[in-house]
Amino acid sequence: MPAFTESGAAEPPLAESYLDLLRRSGGIITALPAEGCAGGAAAVQERELPLIDLECLMTSDRRGSGGGGAREARAACAGAMARAASEWGFFQVTGHGVSRALLERLRAEQARLFRLPFEAKAGAGLLNGSYRWGAPTATSLRHLSWSEAFHVPLASISGSACDFGELGSLRYHEVADAMSRVAKTVAVALAGSLLQQGHTAAAEAFPAGCDETTCFLRLNRYPACPFAPDTFGLVPHTDSDFLTVLCQDQVGGLQLMKDARWVAVKPHPDALIVNIGDLFQAWSNNRYKSVEHKVVANAKAERFSAAYFLCPSYDSPVGTCGEPSPYRSFTFGEYRMKVQEDVKRTGRKIGLPNFLKQHPQQ
Numbered sequence: 001m002p003a004f005t006e007s008g009a010a011e012p013p014l015a016e017s018y019l020d021l022l023r024r025s026g027g028i029i030t031a032l033p034a035e036g037c038a039g040g041a042a043a044v045q046e047r048e049l050p051l052i053d054l055e056c057l058m059t060s061d062r063r064g065s066g067g068g069g070a071r072e073a074r075a076a077c078a079g080a081m082a083r084a085a086s087e088w089g090f091f092q093v094t095g096h097g098v099s100r101a102l103l104e105r106l107r108a109e110q111a112r113l114f115r116l117p118f119e120a121k122a123g124a125g126l127l128n129g130s131y132r133w134g135a136p137t138a139t140s141l142r143h144l145s146w147s148e149a150f151h152v153p154l155a156s157i158s159g160s161a162c163d164f165g166e167l168g169s170l171r172y173h174e175v176a177d178a179m180s181r182v183a184k185t186v187a188v189a190l191a192g193s194l195l196q197q198g199h200t201a202a203a204e205a206f207p208a209g210c211d212e213t214t215c216f217l218r219l220n221r222y223p224a225c226p227f228a229p230d231t232f233g234l235v236p237h238t239d240s241d242f243l244t245v246l247c248q249d250q251v252g253g254l255q256l257m258k259d260a261r262w263v264a265v266k267p268h269p270d271a272l273i274v275n276i277g278d279l280f281q282a283w284s285n286n287r288y289k290s291v292e293h294k295v296v297a298n299a300k301a302e303r304f305s306a307a308y309f310l311c312p313s314y315d316s317p318v319g320t321c322g323e324p325s326p327y328r329s330f331t332f333g334e335y336r337m338k339v340q341e342d343v344k345r346t347g348r349k350i351g352l353p354n355f356l357k358q359h360p361q362q
C-alpha cells in the first residue's frame, strides 16, 4: 500500500483548465445567468423537504410483531413516503439508524481522502482509478461541474483489491452497509405502497437483483468556487438508479426541480435525503418521480456529500408494479448503455423516454 503524503497540492486544477471555457461563455460573471447556467444569484426559494421518521420501519422486528399500532405506524410512514415520492421525488428521513458517529467518521475520512495530492487522487492506484474532477468533455459552462468525486463500487470495497492508500476501507464498507439498509427499507416500503394487499412477497423482494455488482457509493467534494454562484457544482441531472440516499453537510447548494422551478434544499443536521431514480419511476409507472437536481457552487465554503446508489444487476429486468406500463421491458444494463450512447452522441442523457412503448413523437 503506497504511503501518500499530504504535502502536494490537493486541489484539482479547475480554474486553470476551464478558464477559456469560462471566458468564452461571455465575461465570466455577467452573461451567465442570461445563458441559463447555474442560476446566478437569482432568487431561488429555500424549502424544507418533507421530513419522515423511519424508526418504525428500521427496527429489526418490523415483520409481524408489534401489534396493530405498529402496523398502522408503518403504513402511515410508507404512505407519507409515497406521497413525497410522487409530489417531490425527494424527501428527508430521520430515525434511519445510521449513527451520527459513523457519519462524522465518514466526513473526516472523506476530507482526508480529498486532501491527498491531486496526482495521487488522479493516479490509477487510488480507489481503482475512480476519481473524477471537473467535466472532461465540457464544451460550455453548462456542462461544467466544479467538483471532484470518487465513484466507489461496492464490489471494490468488499475485498482487499481496493487500494485506499493510507485510508482504511472498513469505514466505507460500514457506511455502505448502513446506507444500503436505509435504501432497501425505503424501497420496499415504497413498492408496498403501490402494490395492492396480498402482494407482500413481491414488495419484500423489491427491488429485484440489487447487489454488490452494481450498487455504488459516490463521495463528492465541491471546492469553493470563485465563479459562484454562476457555476454548477454538479450539472442538472436525474439519477439513473432505483433510489439514492444522500448525506450532505450543512453548507447547502443542492437544488431540485419542483413545479417547473428550482427549489433550494435546506440542510437538516440529522436527516438523510432520499431521492427517486429513473428506474423506480419506470417501475412505478411514473407515479414516483425521478426529478432533476443540481448543486450550485459556493464562493466561500467547500461542501461535502456522500451518496449511495441502489442499482439492480445489469441483467435484471426493471419490471413494473403492474400492467399497463408505459415502458417496454428493459434491463439496467440496457438503460446504462443507452445513457452512455446518448451522452456520447448528443452531449446529453435522454433517459426514460427512450423506453416508452409509445414514443412521444408518434
Ligand SMILES: O=C(O)CCC(=O)C(=O)O
Residues within 6 Å of the ligand: 218, 220, 234, 239, 246, 248, 254, 293, 294, 295, 304, 305, 306, 307
Ligand atoms: O451533492 C449533492 O447534494 C448531490 C449529489 C448528486 O446528485 C449525485 O451525486 O448524483
Ligand SMILES: [Fe+2]
Residues within 6 Å of the ligand: 237, 238, 239, 293
Ligand atoms: Fe444526483
